[in-house]
Every structure is written in structure tokens, then in C-alpha cells.
Amino acid sequence: MATIPTDFVNYKSTAIFTPENIPKMFLHLHNTRVGVYGEICVSQGQLKFYGFSDRRGDIEQEIIINAGDTAISPPQYWHKVEFLTADTQFQVCFYAQKNSQIVRDNLNERSPE
Template sequence: MIYRIPANYKHTRSTAFFDSTTVPQALLTHHNTKKDVYGRLSVMRGAVKYLGFKNEHEKNPEIELIINEGQFGVSPPEYWHRIELLTPDTYFNIDFFAAPDAELDGKGFGQVVQTAPRT
């Protein structure tokens, strides 16, 4: 599945560049981008596996996408997913784009990402 960020969406924030020692745990566990927010993961080195799920409680992915060095993947609003780093030298970041009228609250990841409640 290929997602495109609508042309009228605005870039709202970029993360730092992450590697295997700095990647936030939230990205490695079930989470989604908030309403009206797309995430674009860009891989500078190595590779990332993107796993997409039908809903918050689903354990088996409906999408598995490998994002290699020099490529990017886009996650749509409110779509549950997680990532896996596939090489020890993986290095990547994420840019977030929001609808012009989106109401974003919170700080840092909390502004654009929400995680599943722990069960």
C-alpha cells in the first residue's frame, strides 16, 4: 500500500536522527499517528521494516514494508503500526505533516503520535 501526503498538508516537525541505541521505544511498539497527521520515515543508512495493523489490538500485520537506505515510507493518520530496525547501522528520522486546520496538542511525540494502552 502506498500512501501520499496531501499537497496542502504542512510540515509540523522532524525528529532527531535515530539509530539502534537512540530509537524511542514508542516507535518499536504499537502506535499510530494522530488524526490529520501523516508520518514520513526516511532511512539514511541500513533498513527499517514497517508493520501495519488493522486496529489497535491486532497482533498480525496486514502490511509489511521494507524501507531501505535512501528510501522513505509514509504512514497515514490513525493507522496502527510499529517498526523494526533490520541492520545494526540503521539510521533514520521521521517528518510529520498535518492538515492545515489540525489541532495538535502535547509535546514531542505526544503532539503527533499516540501509543496503545498497555494490557
């Protein structure tokens, strides 16, 4: 499983997803952006992460993520998730290099505190 480089920062996080509010794209093959790592954080239940060798490739890995655990999807990695329990809740935190344009753009979009 990939690790997030130490010079990367969390620039954005999703809402907490459940079977009722999950955007359908997460349940189907998709990938992370160039230069972006996604950290899947399961807070309740169980989620299965499928990683693929490429867009039309075979399943390369299957990881069960339990409550309190995380999994990392590296940049441009094709993957999807599957709920394993009806009570599953998870969030995705996105990381990019500290001084990258994507971090600067997202920090500028945040409202001042």
C-alpha cells in the first residue's frame, strides 16, 4: 500500500459518506488526479478497496478497511470501493505537495476564519 510523502499536505476532504449519500462515482472505477493522494478513512463499519493495474486492467489488490483504519490511493491510480456493512461511514482526505498549485488553489477557495 502506498504512503503519502512527508512534504504533502491535506488540502481538501469529502463529507462523511454512507450507503445513502455516496456519490456513485466512488462505487465505480475512477482514479485520483495527477499529484494527488487520496486517504480513505473508515470511521464505522467496513469498506473494500479495489485497486486496478490500469483503466481496463485486472484487479491488482483488494483491501478490507475496518473502522479506525485507512488506505491510500496514489496519484492516477484506478480504484473503486464497496460497502461491506450497512452502517459503513468513510471520508476521503486529499493530499498534494505543500507548495503545489492545487494546494494554493484550494486554500484560496476556503473562506477566511
